Amino acid sequence: MRFLKLKPLLGPSIKTFSSYNSTQRFSYITFKKLKHNINLVGCCQNYVLQLHTSSVSFKRRKTGEEKKADRVLEYHKVKGEIVEVWKDITVEELAKVLNKDVNYVREIFLHEVKSPKTVISDMKFLQQGIRRSGRRMKIIAKPANDIEVQIIEKDAFPRPPPSKSELKSRPPVVTVMGHVDHGKTTLLDALRHSSVVDQEFGGITQHIGAFLVVLDSGAKITFLDTPGHAAFSAMRARGANLTDIVVLVVAADDGVMEQTLESVRMAREAKVPILVAINKIDSPKADVERTEQMLLEAGIQIEKLGGEVQAIPVSALKKQNLNQLAEALVLQADLLEIGADPKGLVEAVVVESKLDPHRGKLCTVIVQRGTLKKGNILVAGVCMGRVRVLRNADGQIMNEVPPGYPTEIEGWKDLPSPGELVLEVESEKRAKDVIKVRESKLEMEKQEQDAVVIAEKQAHHEKEYRERLQLKRSLGRFKLRREGPRAPEIPKDDDPTPSLNIIVKSDVDGTLEAILNALDTYDSPECKMDLVHYGVGAVSENDIELAQTFKGIIYAFNTTCPKNIQELAENSGVNIKFHNVIYKLVDDVKEEINSRLPQKEQEEVLGEATVLQQFEINQGRKKVPVAGCRCVKGTLRKSALYKVVRNGQVIHEGQLSSMRHLKNEVDSIKTDLECGLQLQDKTIVFQPGDTIICYHKVTVPQVTSWDPGF
Numbered sequence: 001m002r003f004l005k006l007k008p009l010l011g012p013s014i015k016t017f018s019s020y021n022s023t024q025r026f027s028y029i030t031f032k033k034l035k036h037n038i039n040l041v042g043c044c045q046n047y048v049l050q051l052h053t054s055s056v057s058f059k060r061r062k063t064g065e066e067k068k069a070d071r072v073l074e075y076h077k078v079k080g081e082i083v084e085v086w087k088d089i090t091v092e093e094l095a096k097v098l099n100k101d102v103n104y105v106r107e108i109f110l111h112e113v114k115s116p117k118t119v120i121s122d123m124k125f126l127q128q129g130i131r132r133s134g135r136r137m138k139i140i141a142k143p144a145n146d147i148e149v150q151i152i153e154k155d156a157f158p159r160p161p162p163s164k165s166e167l168k169s170r171p172p173v174v175t176v177m178g179h180v181d182h183g184k185t186t187l188l189d190a191l192r193h194s195s196v197v198d199q200e201f202g203g204i205t206q207h208i209g210a211f212l213v214v215l216d217s218g219a220k221i222t223f224l225d226t227p228g229h230a231a232f233s234a235m236r237a238r239g240a241n242l243t244d245i246v247v248l249v250v251a252a253d254d255g256v257m258e259q260t261l262e263s264v265r266m267a268r269e270a271k272v273p274i275l276v277a278i279n280k281i282d283s284p285k286a287d288v289e290r291t292e293q294m295l296l297e298a299g300i301q302i303e304k305l306g307g308e309v310q311a312i313p314v315s316a317l318k319k320q321n322l323n324q325l326a327e328a329l330v331l332q333a334d335l336l337e338i339g340a341d342p343k344g345l346v347e348a349v350v351v352e353s354k355l356d357p358h359r360g361k362l363c364t365v366i367v368q369r370g371t372l373k374k375g376n377i378l379v380a381g382v383c384m385g386r387v388r389v390l391r392n393a394d395g396q397i398m399n400e401v402p403p404g405y406p407t408e409i410e411g412w413k414d415l416p417s418p419g420e421l422v423l424e425v426e427s428e429k430r431a432k433d434v435i436k437v438r439e440s441k442l443e444m445e446k447q448e449q450d451a452v453v454i455a456e457k458q459a460h461h462e463k464e465y466r467e468r469l470q471l472k473r474s475l476g477r478f479k480l481r482r483e484g485p486r487a488p489e490i491p492k493d494d495d496p497t498p499s500l501n502i503i504v505k506s507d508v509d510g511t512l513e514a515i516l517n518a519l520d521t522y523d524s525p526e527c528k529m530d531l532v533h534y535g536v537g538a539v540s541e542n543d544i545e546l547a548q549t550f551k552g553i554i555y556a557f558n559t560t561c562p563k564n565i566q567e568l569a570e571n572s573g574v575n576i577k578f579h580n581v582i583y584k585l586v587d588d589v590k591e592e593i594n595s596r597l598p599q600k601e602q603e604e605v606l607g608e609a610t611v612l613q614q615f616e617i618n619q620g621r622k623k624v625p626v627a628g629c630r631c632v633k634g635t636l637r638k639s640a641l642y643k644v645v646r647n648g649q650v651i652h653e654g655q656l657s658s659m660r661h662l663k664n665e666v667d668s669i670k671t672d673l674e675c676g677l678q679l680q681d682k683t684i685v686f687q688p689g690d691t692i693i694c695y696h697k698v699t700v701p702q703v704t705s706w707d708p709g710f
């Protein structure tokens with residue numbers, strides 16, 4: 001049935017019978033009988049008919065080139081060597097992988113990649129290029145480069161976490177947070193029985209301090225004093241989660257305020273348990289219950305109201321319930337089973353650093369692992385130091401500092417930043433090596449950042465330049481467009497004005513612009529010049545098609561044309577001209593224009609004579625004038641054209657009726673000979689001194705007046 005329906009469409013070409021698989025494509029009609037159905041595959045002009053057991057479809061038949069490309073791809077698919085590549089591989093890296101130079105890589109990408117630093121992020125594009133190189137690709141993770149390997153090998157890193165058996169209990173590290181003026185410093189002051197608050201300018205905490213408080217019970221707690229939330233955030237930003245417990249100070253006379261909520265959010269984000277100190281219970285305005293209610297509303301489920309968070313009402317000023325608060329902290333620390341490994345190389349975190357006029361560069365750290373001693377060599381970021389002196393918050397010298405304890409270190413060569421991880425290394429040489437690789441890493445990162453900034457700037461400038469150029473062109477003679485032909489301007493055979501259509505392909509954008517700028521200066525009306533298409537890269541099939549449609553010439557500047565495209569051009573009668581010097585390309589364009597201009601007539605002087613006097617001779621009844629002349633230049637030919645010039649003005653143009661030398665009629669008169677010349681026009685009266693110019697007309701090729709300034 002299908003056969004009958006298709007027969008009128010396919011006509012008498014249904015001749016061949018065979019038993020090919022029905023999903024294959026054929027360039028001739030084939031059909032076979034499959035049980036009860038007739039299956040047909042075949043072709044109709046440029047379309048391949050595909051008939052499956054259940055459907056009929058037409059597909060555009062692939063061109064010879066496409067088929068050839070398919071075969072090449074198929075070949076490489078099977079035979080190609082596998083190369084390992086990665087996403088965002090650069091042209092330079094790919095050249096290394098392929099063991100070829102950068103130009104080779106540019107070629108396999110048909111010059112669509114520009115510089116060695118160009119990053120290829122389109123994997124399909126990458127695959128096409130690699131296939132063209134006759135290889136197959138395997139995607140792997142980007143391998144570390146030499147410097148990265150060096151960094152990994154030479155840098156210092158914290159040790160893997162200790163086993164549970166290596167852990168010894170340590171003081172918890174507590175951060176006191178809360179709203180402004182709710183009494184954080186006063187509370188810390190009360191806890192360590194010292195008066196920090198009195199030393200502060202205007203009563204506002206100015207810096208981060210860290211100190212150890214030994215409670216009456218003998219339990220130890222390390223406190224960090226934070227000015228607002230900045231330090232806590234800074235620590236976290238550097239990945240230093242020093243804090244084991246947050247004490248949230250809420251003034252009973254003020255309740256939950258903006259920064260209270262902020263503190264809660266931050267503690268939660270850091271997954272640090274909260275303990276609430278409801279402060280200022282001595283204040284006449286204190287309302288503990290209201291504060292508790294507000295805490296509940298803020299999502300803090302306090303124990304008294306059925307939750308798990310301990311909330312202790314205290315008065316920092318009057319030192320009320322401080323023991324209760326301390327015991328609650330110890331209980332919380334016990335629940336957390338806080339422990340650390342006191343052995344091996346020291347690991348610590350910088351809490352604060354400062355420059356002391358007498359003691360030099362100092363930084364407060366809290367030890368996290370190992371036991372810090374005098375003489376230890378430390379690195380922190382790109383700073384190094386040898387421990388000269390260790391002191392506690394009261395200024396007392398410490399011989400050794402175990403995990404969980406804060407200490408101020410003297411002996412740094414540079415000042416490490418808060419949050420920086422401090423690592424002990426084996427020797428000063430090792431410390432120097434670590435600093436060196438870290439500095440190179442920073443330099444690399446900086447270069448990468450700079451490269452991004454530079455690339456952004458370049459892109460910005462490029463965009464601006466293009467916009468300006470576009471504007472310039474839109475005002476100019478050519479309406480140049482980046483892509484595609486201007487369809488309505490296909491040359492018409494009946495248009496008398498000669499025209500030249502060109503396509504320009506160049507290696508890089510810069511050169512292309514230079515060529516286009518030169519062509520933009522074309523302003524001669526005698527021949528139309530149209531830039532049908534231009535672009536960067538090798539000459540492509542599309543260029544050939546455009547050149548064929550628009551009867552144009554392809555100018556390939558500093559770029560190539562694959563062999564198959566050249567063959568296609570030859571078969572299509574398309575002229576591809578290769579150049580690598582711009583003025584030569586322009587000269588070539590000029591020649592093409594000249595060759596299209598019609599030839600023009602030009603006068604060529606053969607000889608010149610001076611009239612000596614006029615004679616009159618009788619011809620029948622009439623008297624006709626004869627110019628008695630001497631040939632002063634060249635040769636006068638009887639059959640040629642003549643001009644009579646008097647006082648610089650041409651008074652007559654015409655032909656001779658007679659040329660005589662002495663009494664004889666002659667065909668020509670040479671220089672210095674005298675002659676009598678009679679014009680066909682007998683009305684012309686000669687005067688002595690008139691110049692008679694003998695000339696003829698010749699056709700000469702025209703030359704364009706276009707001067708692009710080269």
Ligand SMILES: Nc1nc2c(ncn2[C@@H]2O[C@H](COP(=O)(O)OP(=O)(O)OP(=O)(O)O)[C@@H](O)[C@H]2O)c(=O)[nH]1
Nearest residue numbers: 180181182183184185186204205280283315316317
């Ligand atoms: N009545 C009363 N006043 C207190 C109590 N605790 C602190 N204050 C007062 O509250 C004010 C602020 O105390 P600070 O300890 O400086 O408060 P802070 O939270 O550290 O303030 P910032 O450092 O600015 O964030 C001071 O005038 C303290 O004397 C308390 O328990 N009772």
